Amino acid sequence: MLPCTGRIDEALLLKAFENGADGVMVVGCLEGDCHYISGNIRARARVKRVYAILEQIKIGPNRIRMYNLSAGEGSKFAAYANEFVDQIVELGPSPINLARGGGVQAAKEEETT
Amino acid sequence: MITGTPKPIDEVLEMLEPYDNIILAGCHGCVTVCRVGGEKEVQVLASTLRLAREASGKKIEIREVSLERQCDPEYVEQMRPYVEDYQAVLSIACGAGIQFLAEKITTTPLLPGINTGFLGVTERQGEWTERCQGCGDCVLHLTGGICPVTRCAKSLFHGPCGGSVRGICEVDKEIKCGWQLIIDRLVALDQMENYGKLKPYKGWNSARDGGPRRIIREDMI
Ligand code: SF4
Numbered sequence: 001m002l003p004c005t006g007r008i009d010e011a012l013l014l015k016a017f018e019n020g021a022d023g024v025m026v027v028g029c030l031e032g033d034c035h036y037i038s039g040n041i042r043a044r045a046r047v048k049r050v051y052a053i054l055e056q057i058k059i060g061p062n063r064i065r066m067y068n069l070s071a072g073e074g075s076k077f078a079a080y081a082n083e084f085v086d087q088i089v090e091l092g093p094s095p096i097n098l099a100r101g102g103g104v105q106a107a108k109e110e111e112t113t
Numbered sequence: 114m115i116t117g118t119p120k121p122i123d124e125v126l127e128m129l130e131p132y133d134n135i136i137l138a139g140c141h142g143c144v145t146v147c148r149v150g151g152e153k154e155v156q157v158l159a160s161t162l163r164l165a166r167e168a169s170g171k172k173i174e175i176r177e178v179s180l181e182r183q184c185d186p187e188y189v190e191q192m193r194p195y196v197e198d199y200q201a202v203l204s205i206a207c208g209a210g211i212q213f214l215a216e217k218i219t220t221t222p223l224l225p226g227i228n229t230g231f232l233g234v235t236e237r238q239g240e241w242t243e244r245c246q247g248c249g250d251c252v253l254h255l256t257g258g259i260c261p262v263t264r265c266a267k268s269l270f271h272g273p274c275g276g277s278v279r280g281i282c283e284v285d286k287e288i289k290c291g292w293q294l295i296i297d298r299l300v301a302l303d304q305m306e307n308y309g310k311l312k313p314y315k316g317w318n319s320a321r322d323g324g325p326r327r328i329i330r331e332d333m334i
């Protein structure tokens with residue numbers, strides 16, 4: 001958890017994939033509502049850059065996405081989270097996890113056993 | 114500063130094909146400022162390369178380092194204790210830095226991770242433009258602070274060519290005519306007499322035409 005999505009940088013997002021994430025969801029405040037003025041706008045640009053990198057190296061696309069909502073929108077958060085998880089489950093494990101012999105599928109199997 | 118752009122990732126991956134453990138070396142100088150070869154870019158490129166290689170089934174180990182400057186011997190020496198442990202060094206400093214590493218570290222192949230650009234300035238975040246070609250005989254005092262070598266697409270020295278139309282260069286609609294800029298500035302500064310002071314010809318012997326150059330400052334040796 002970061003105090004502001006403005007702290008996110010490309011390296012941090014890529015690290016998540018190196019650490020085995022099949023997808024990364026970045027959730028920031030509503031645009032125009034950033035306590036630090038433009039943190040979430042910067043985050044969006046960085047997410048876009050990482051999206052492009054992942055596409056270039058054939059890990060993406062669609063494995064990273066930015067959502068904006070306010071701290072009061074709990075049910076929206078849950079809906080976004082479910083939507084993103086469904087999207088990633090549909091995509092299947094990232095090529096990294098496939099190479100490592102794991103990923104969402106493996107995690108799901110683990111869960112059911 | 115010296116500017117540059119990242120090499121396409123596929124090109125870098127192709128260069129790295131024969132290796133499975135490398136050093137990725139950034140530089141805290143110019144390339145940090147133009148966001149192409151600093152500490153952050155080292156982290157991002159290292160992660161990108163590791164991910165790409167692992168996904169393709171051929172993992173690569175990358176040691177991430179950032180030297181203060183790759184164009185100064187004392188900083189290059191900092192790599193010496195461990196450089197032998199790696200099969201190659203991928204540098205994202207400018208071409209000068211990369212070559213200097215290659216000269217000092219003769220036993221390990223050096224690979225360029227960026228395409229070095231030009232001597233330029235930051236217009237705004239993400240936009241850089243060229244200002245100087247290092248001609249070795251600066252005339253900015255006579256040209257209103259605008260470089261004819263660089264800003265005139267043909268490096269003319271005595272006014273605009275016939276292709277200058279309403280302040281735009283015939284080479285590209287995006288380029289302002291360097292000579293129009295110079296004349297406008299001289300007029301604004303009330304320095305048009307400087308136009309007549311330009312040398313009858315520009316000596317290029319201090320520029321690139323004489324081969325690789327060297328500066329020796331006896332007072333500093
Ligand atoms: S190596 Fe190149 S980029 Fe780095 S400080 Fe020297 S001139 Fe600038």
Ligand code: SF4
Nearest residue numbers: 245246248251252260
């Ligand atoms: S006149 Fe020569 S040294 Fe001066 S800015 Fe132009 S290229 Fe650079």
